[in-house]
Amino acid sequence: MTKVTLSGRPPEQDVPGAPAPIDPATGMHRDYWVLSEEDRAKGFIRPVRFKYVHKSCGAVTRMAPILAETYARDPTFYGATVCVGCKKQLPVAELLWVGTQDEAGSCGGRTDLVFQ
Numbered sequence: 001m002t003k004v005t006l007s008g009r010p011p012e013q014d015v016p017g018a019p020a021p022i023d024p025a026t027g028m029h030r031d032y033w034v035l036s037e038e039d040r041a042k043g044f045i046r047p048v049r050f051k052y053v054h055k056s057c058g059a060v061t062r063m064a065p066i067l068a069e070t071y072a073r074d075p076t077f078y079g080a081t082v083c084v085g086c087k088k089q090l091p092v093a094e095l096l097w098v099g100t101q102d103e104a105g106s107c108g109g110r111t112d113l114v115f116q
């Protein structure tokens, strides 16, 4: 699979796991790795979900559509993501998809969804 930057710009860095540093004002990286359009077009192995809730603080964060599609294609693509309430990067196991008990990054126990 091919990763590209969300912005389309060349990466500024690739450590730890993002192509640009964290903006201290938001806790978000200034740019993110995503799967290429070609890879995302191969199909998703879990639903495309846009909103997750941080179990500890209850804040709901909305993902950009391309990040949500990347996650749906490869639930292990991101090991950490931001909480807009805490304004910091958190392990995905601390986040649940809104309206579910599925941890972000988990496969939700489904085995019927497979890569094409």
Ligand SMILES: [Zn+2]
Pocket: 054, 056, 057, 058, 059, 083, 084, 085, 086, 087
């Ligand atoms: Zn939080």
